[in-house]
Amino acid sequence: MSRDSHYNEQNSTSEAVRAVLRFLRVIRYRKSYLIVALTTAVLLGSVYYFTAARIYEAKASLLITQSSPDVWNGAASSEVGRHGLIPTYEQLFSSAVILNGATQRLARLPAALRVDFLSVPRDKWIDVLRANVSARSVRNTNIIELSCRSRDPAAGEAVVGAVVDSYLEFIERNHKDVSVEVVTILEKERQVTEAKLEQKKRSLLELKRQIKDFGLREGSIHPEVQRVLQLNKAIMEVQEERLQLQASLTSVRSAVRSGKDLRQHLINLEPVVGDRLISSALGLSPLSSQLVNDMERKLIEDRSKLAMYRGHYGPNHPQVRQLQHSLQLAQAHREEYHAKVQKHMEKVQERELGPLLISMLEEKLFEAWTFEKGLLKEYQALEESALTLNDDMAELTITERDVERLSRLHDTLLERISNIDMTQHRANVRVSVVSEPAASRMPVSPRLAFVGVLCLTFGLGGGTGLIYVLDLLDDRFRSPEELQEQLELPVLAMIGNLEVGNELGLGALQVHASPDAVESEAFRTLRTTLAFSESDTECIAVTSSEPGDGKTTVLANLGLVWAQVGKKTLLIDADMRRPGLSRLLDMRGTSGLSDVLRGEGAVGEICERLVQSADVPHLDILPCGPRPADPVELLSGTRIVDLLGWAQSRYDQILIDCPPIMAASDAAIVGHLADGIMLVVQPEKNHRRVVFRAVASLLGMRNKVIGIIANRIQPQDQRGYYGYGYAYDYSSPEDENEQISTSKPAAGTPQEQVSPDPASKPSGAKKRVVPRRAA
Known part of the structure; x- marks a missing residue:
């Protein structure tokens, strides 16, 4: 693919070169048109050069310097002159105030020095000055060059002098006491800023009192917000407990209806309703429970002592026998107690345990539900207060930032005012005339070299364009030589x-x-x-x-x-x-x-x-x-x-x-x-x-x-040019009649010089040839 693109690029380049060479040959064939166009341009240029009015140019140069730092931004004078000072003062020369002052000075001059304004109304003098006067800055310098074109050298010098005087007067008038004016502007701005700052400070104090600001800053939480978070956590815990009670109540009711054993439910509900409440429901007093616990603890201690005594005294020692007898009595008493409790539970389960558990669960569920509603009510009230507090805190933050911004602006204005030079009657920009108005003694228009180049350009360009148009209109080969040269191929026969x-x-x-x-x-x-x-x-x-x-x-x-x-x-x-x-x-x-x-x-x-x-x-x-x-x-x-x-x-x-x-x-x-x-x-x-x-x-x-x-x-000798004929249809055999001649040569037609017919090519013995593509 790259090879094809490279070939296409070379092909297009060669075609462009061939087109240029072909057009150059067309120019050579039609060089008479080029000569006529060039001659016409030279004649017209000559007429213009000898008949045009002579215009002279007067010039003056001014140096723009900055004598003190810029009172606005404190930048160095060299940087200001390079980037903004010179273009600004250059544009002043074309302003109406400068040109109006120049016309007032020109009106007081003799008529001989106003040759460019004699036939112009007074209100149009500014337009004449704009057309004749121009200012340009010399690159990489602080010099502005002022020029004026006039039909008389002395009149040009007078115009340049009037414009320079008007310019100097404007600079002197506008740059005097500039420091006082700047200080006044900055002081007004400082007073406005100070008033805004005081107002913002009062607003900040009022907001702090309103929201009871405790000096909390970024990274800490307000007490009211903390209370809302605690209530939210408590509500979640109460809701979890209520859902657990509801599930237990549903399970107990189902067990009661189906007659299932409620002892397992009783054990599971002990963490919910409490162990005392369960004991009371089973008819067991707290004292009985205490005695059972003491007995269990005594059994554990006796068993430990028995194991120790057996290791020291042997199995037949009196103390060992006494401990064994005590353990037997305690175990018998415990078994009797458990049998009594079991019997009592069976009686209770048959008559009262199911309703009792349901009643206890319903009571606990009502307590949890009431407690949850109270928490929710308190949470809603505190939530509204927290939202209002959040808005107040945002407003407080914005006000603090405004106070900080206004404080910095106020300090900046104070610093600017303190840095301004308060010296009176001193301009920060100075304009000096470095070249007095002077006119050239040779006219700047018309110039022979410029007219000559212009004639040559228009003559060659016009002649070339005319040849190109004629070449487009006369799309024929004018001679066999043109055919051969433009196609770069030999003409084998005519x-x-x-x-x-x-x-x-x-x-x-x-x-x-x-x-x-x-x-x-x-x-x-x-x-x-x-x-x-x-x-x-x-x-x-x-x-x-x-x-x-x-x-x-x-x-x-x-x-x-x-x-x-x-x-x-x-x-x-x-x-x-x-x-x-x-x-x-x-x-x-x-x-x-x-x-x-x-x-x-x-x-x-x-x-x-x-x-x-x-x-x-x-x-x-x-x-x-x-x-x-x-x-x-x-x-x-x-x-x-x-x-x-x-x-x-x-x-x-x-x-x-x-x-x-x-x-x-x-x-x-x-x-x-x-x-x-x-x-x-x-x-x-x-x-x-x-x-x-x-x-x-x-x-x-x-x-x-x-x-x-x-x-x-x-x-x-019949026709000097070939005629036009055009047929490009190739659709059906009936559209074409290839020219076939059976005519005799016309009488008097000149015979061509023809070389003798070759019998064969001087190529030696004949050999078999294959096509180029196959080879």
Whole structure:
């Protein structure tokens, strides 16, 4: 892809170079127009130079310096002068106040110094000054150069002097006591800022009292906000407890309805309703519970002592026996107690345990629900207060920032005021005249060098433009030399105008009908040119830029003159869109090239069968055959290569008739396989740009263009210019009548000098040649 883009870039560059060179050649051919345009421009410039009024220029220079720092921003004077000072004071010269002061001074001068204002009303003098006076700053300096153009040198100096005096007066008037004025402005701004600052401070104090600010700052939480957060946490805990009680109540009710054992529920509800409440519900007093706990603790201690005594005293020691007896009594008492509790629980479960548990759970659930509602009510009240507090805190923050901003602005204004130089009657900008008004003694307009360059530019530009327009309008080749130079291709032959006849076959060929005519000698000249060509020309394709240029007639006559010198010649009709050669030689309706390319057998065998012999020795023709639907596809295959290889092994000369290159790409495909391709051009008919595109198309597809054949050349003594004719339709065979002549040469027509017919090329022994594409 990159290779193709590189090739396209080189191709476009070469085409642009060729276009420029071609236009330069057009200029050379039409150089008379360029000379006329240049002469006219010089004459007009000369008239202007000798008749125009002489204009003189007076100049003065002023130096702008800053004598103190800028009272506004404290920047250095050099930086201000470089970036803002000089352009500002330069624009002042064109202001109405400066020019109005200059006109008042000019009104008091003698009339001789007001030559530029004599015929102008007084109210228009400012417009005259704006047109004649200009100011420009010298680069990288603080110097402004003032100039004025006038018809009289002394009048120009007077105008420049009046403008400079008016400018100096304005600077002096506007820059005097500037420090006092600046201090006054800054003091007013400071007072306004101070009033705003006091107001903001009062607002800040009022907000702090309103929201009861405890000195909390960023990173801490207000007490009311903390209270809201605590209430929210408590509400979540109470809601969790209420949901647990609701679930327990539902489970107990279900167990009561289904008659299930409630002891497991009783154990699970102990953390919810409390162990004392459970004991009370079972008929167990707190004292009984205490006794049971003491007994359990006594059992644990006795067991520990028994284990220790057995290790020291043995099993038969009295103390060991006493501890064993005590443990037996305690265990019996505990078992009796548990049996009593179990019996009591069975009685209670049968009668009172279920309702009792339900009652206790409902009571606890009501307490939790009441407590939750109280918390929610308090939370809602505190939430509204917290939201209001949040808005107040935001307003407090904004007010604090305003106070801080106004404080900084107030301090800045105080610092600016303290830094201003309060010295009176001293301007911070000084203007000095470094060059007094002086006029040149030589006129600045008109200048000979400028007029000369202008005449040369307009003369060359106008002449070139005129030539380009004429070249666009006269889109013809004016001579064979122009054709050869602009296309950069050799003109192989120039064939005269042949009369059109209705005869078909060999009788329609000029060389056969009138072998001694001048037109016939042109074909022999073409044969001689090709015979002595340095490159191979055994297989040649012939095409044209448009239909009706006579390419078929040229090819048939050229093939006939090759056969007349004993060269075995083959004519191939490769125009499978509009087969002109087959029609010219009256071979339409016969098999031919399309059958060879579409066939499946050996190419040589099919060609031997389809090639037809003409009535002239050594001349054979391969007609077009039936017209295919897609000729490009057939010509792009490999059988055309085999066909040309077979033909070159049996014939001395092969000529291939191709469609016009601008109508189809068939000619480029065939020309790439042949040794070269010739382009038939009819200067009287073909547009120059069409021929350029045809040649560019052939070269762009890497075809070797042997040269140009100029057809139907008009004699120079008949017409000085070629006429126009244009036909570009290539849709049906009836639209084209290729020019076929059976006429005799006109009497008195001058004979061309023709070189003798070569019998053969001086190329030694004959060898088999294959097409360039196949090689």
